[in-house]
Amino acid sequence: MARPRKPLLSRDRIVTTAAALVDAEGLEAVSTRRLAAELGVSGPSLYNHFRTKDEILDAVADSVSAQVDLSMFDEGDGRDWRTALHDWALSYRAALTEHPNVVPVLARGPGRRPAGLRVADAVFGAMVRAGWPPAQATRIGALMRYFITGSALGSFARGFVDDEAAYDPADYPHLGQAHLLAERQEEVDEGAFETGLRALLDGLAMQYETGVRGAWAARQPSSDGSWP
Known part of the structure; x- marks a missing residue:
């Protein structure tokens, strides 16, 4: 079988996928198992690029800093x-x-x-x-x-x-708006x-x-x- 022209996995691809998960579902959504499933790879293959989940989240955070x-x-x-x-x-x-x-x-x-x-x-x-x-x-x-x-x-x-009713003027006279x-x-x-x-x-x-x-x-x- 011919070798694929591009590697199946890369740091950038992992970070992009993790960032999308964080944006959509929050930090808790990121796990090596979930990322591997999203990327269509085996879990251990992620460790060739990142040692821990925290390293992945650090990379996601840094990708946001790079936009400043x-x-x-x-x-x-x-x-x-x-x-x-x-x-x-x-x-x-x-x-x-x-x-x-x-x-x-x-x-x-x-x-x-x-x-x-x-x-x-x-x-x-x-x-x-x-x-x-x-x-x-x-x-x-x-x-x-x-x-x-x-x-x-x-x-x-x-x-x-x-809900306007949540701000009864008898209780909150200054929250009418x-x-x-x-x-x-x-x-x-x-x-x-x-x-x-x-x-x-x-x-x-x-x-x-x-x-x-x-x-x-x-x-x-x-x-x-x-x-x-």
């Missing part, structure tokens, strides 16, 4: 640090909201995942280049990840039922994210002006005209 736009952090891009963080946050959240079931894996941090580490490296490097002290640049990266992943873990609007939130999910959730993001960046900008720029303004040139 990092171009705004390129040195020649021209966007200031605040605009870059804003645009990156929108791209990051868009990727997560397309694949919400994998967010719990991403929320654990990048670990050894290459795409996840590239995200962390890009954010940290851009903040340091902008003048943030390395320790504060690290905190900013952590803060942004907390905010973005937290926003993608669930929908505030979908947390309310569309709560039954309308579910049908306005995108408007509410996207608006809340943008509001929070701008407030977060406003706060960082204040710290930057008083701390980073203030520190530069306070520095004096040495006697030879150079800056310390």
